[in-house]
Amino acid sequence: MSLDADTLADRRRLKRRLFFWRAGAVVAVALALIIIVSDGGLPLRQSHSARVTISGVIVDDRYQQEMLEEIADDDNVKAVILSIDSPGGTTTGSEALYEAVRALAEKKPVVAVLGTVAASGGYIAALSADHIVARGNTITGSIGVLFQWTQLQDMLSKIGVEMKEVKSSPLKAEPSPFHKTDPRVIAATQEMIDTSYEWFLRLVVERRAMDEATARRLGDGRVYTGWQAVENGLVDQLGGEDVALAWLSAEHDIDEDLPVTDWEPRYPELGFAGLMGRAMGHAFGAALLGATDELTGKTQQTKRLTLDGLTSVWQPDR
Known part of the structure; x- marks a missing residue:
């Protein structure tokens, strides 16, 4: 009888533990779903304006592009605010984003709000909007395309290293850092740069309703402050998001009091464990969030900052 009573008691304790684990799992899943929705992972089921942040180096990001397609198809999104703070990036990435x-x-009506920097590819992103707003001290412009390589031949010769190669034609894998650049390579590279630059200028002409001569004069690679950009027709208005909302109200009858909600791309690396960590952090505080980050790894995707190929990026001398 004593053994049966002990066994029964153990079973009851096991059932209670199982119940608590199941309940905890349900709560955790619910919290994760709340975080997904509140962070823009899923469309909100209420009318709102979507804020899309374009920051850092711009690359060809298909998850970001998929998010923009979702926004376009979501009837609850009435307008879009592009919040841009970027020095640019790859020309291909800027083209895809545009x-x-x-x-x-x-x-949907789209308005761009420029932050500290919206230059080169960042300005291409701004051109994709129907209206551009910038702060007076915003750095923008830098209309141009860049291709850079390092020349290592002299350094390698000093340490006794020589690079040998066999290739199918003189222009294959050129320009190369391992030998002096042939004038034919410079000419071919310049033609490539010119093609991309003409594309950039066409965007300025078309999107800013500007004649080609003015676009070429302004598009000499220099950067402009927001004040200069407005004066030269590269930006429409000075101000911040409040000015953008006022424009949406005046031009598209979008209520200025409509909620503005951040949308973010859903990167696969986040995974369920990452969402759980974020949910627990929101629910129980920053200290626990730090602990769960250690267990689940990074909870946000970091873009690869690869700048292979042509770039449209503002790179001030340091």
């Missing part, structure tokens, strides 16, 4: 925003703009 095209994705223009496709979105066919369904």
